[in-house]
Amino acid sequence: MIVKKAEFVISAVKPAQYPDDALPEFALAGRSNVGKSSLINCLVRRKNLARTSSKPGKTQTINFYRVNDLLYFADVPGYGFARVPKSVRAAWGKMMETYLTGRETLKAVIQVVDVRHPPTSDDQNMYHFLKHYKIPVIVVATKADKISKGKWQKHVKVTREGLQMVKGDPLVLFSAETSYGKDDLWGEIESRIGVPELHEEGGEPFIP
Ligand SMILES: Nc1nc2c(ncn2[C@@H]2O[C@H](COP(=O)(O)OP(=O)(O)OP(=O)(O)O)[C@@H](O)[C@H]2O)c(=O)[nH]1
Numbered sequence: 534m535i536v537k538k539a540e541f542v543i544s545a546v547k548p549a550q551y552p553d554d555a556l557p558e559f560a561l562a563g564r565s566n567v568g569k570s571s572l573i574n575c576l577v578r579r580k581n582l583a584r585t586s587s588k589p590g591k592t593q594t595i596n597f598y599r600v601n602d603l604l605y606f607a608d609v610p611g612y613g614f615a616r617v618p619k620s621v622r623a624a625w626g627k628m629m630e631t632y633l634t635g636r637e638t639l640k641a642v643i644q645v646v647d648v649r650h651p652p653t654s655d656d657q658n659m660y661h662f663l664k665h666y667k668i669p670v671i672v673v674a675t676k677a678d679k680i681s682k683g684k685w686q687k688h689v690k691v692t693r694e695g696l697q698m699v700k701g702d703p704l705v706l707f708s709a710e711t712s713y714g715k716d717d718l719w720g721e722i723e724s725r726i727g728v729p730e731l732h733e734e735g736g737e738p739f740i741p
């Protein structure tokens with residue numbers, strides 16, 4: 534995908550605020566601080582479109598980004614952040630459940646996990662939740678730059694097994710730092726929306 538336009542649209546806490554122009558949508562789910570917002574920035578080649586932070590819990594609303602007037606990324610609050618009061622966590626959970634189970638334009642959830650560590654129980658719960666509701670999932674194992682190449686395959690295996698991933702579900706090894714895996718991930722996204730191919734930078738979209 535050649536990204537020509539990427540824009541922040543809205544921060545939403547309830548369905549009435551979600552964009553309603555029916556474009557296909559991909560939501561980023563994952564533990565707080567795992568790198569969801571960084572992943573969006575990497576995909577759209579913008580340093581600070583989605584706000585990132587070294588402190589967990591930065592993204593607290595569902596933030597919608599429109600790309601090429603073609604699709605949305607929904608950056609949803611991270612889970613598993615212990616230092617949040619129970620009542621706040623419950624409200625997040627409710628908001629997430631409402632969004633994930635009710636959003637008709639949602640094509641897939643991009644579930645982001647940290648490739649350095651085995652999936653946590655929160656990661657497992659999220660994956661099983663998505664399977665339960667038959668929501669397509671693309672697992673992204675990020676921060677690959679933090680471990681040596683020789684260990685990648687072993688860690689990918691631990692991730693797949695830890696989540697008890699279904700055979701056909703894709704797992705993309707990724708790094709927002711080096712952009713490793715970016716083309717693979719765009720490929721997974723494009724295959725779910727039937728994107729007209731852009732052949733060269735600056736060229737017109739090719740519509741067969
Ligand atoms: N080395 C490395 N660091 C990364 C990568 N992706 C994210 N980070 C760092 O991890 C931290 C958290 O990144 P964010 O993108 O803000 O994480 P998030 O999942 O959006 O976090 P919340 O909004 O709190 O849920 C930041 O300090 C990023 O720079 C990566 O691929 N490699």
Ligand SMILES: [Mg+2]
Nearest residue numbers: 569570591592
């Ligand atoms: Mg974030």
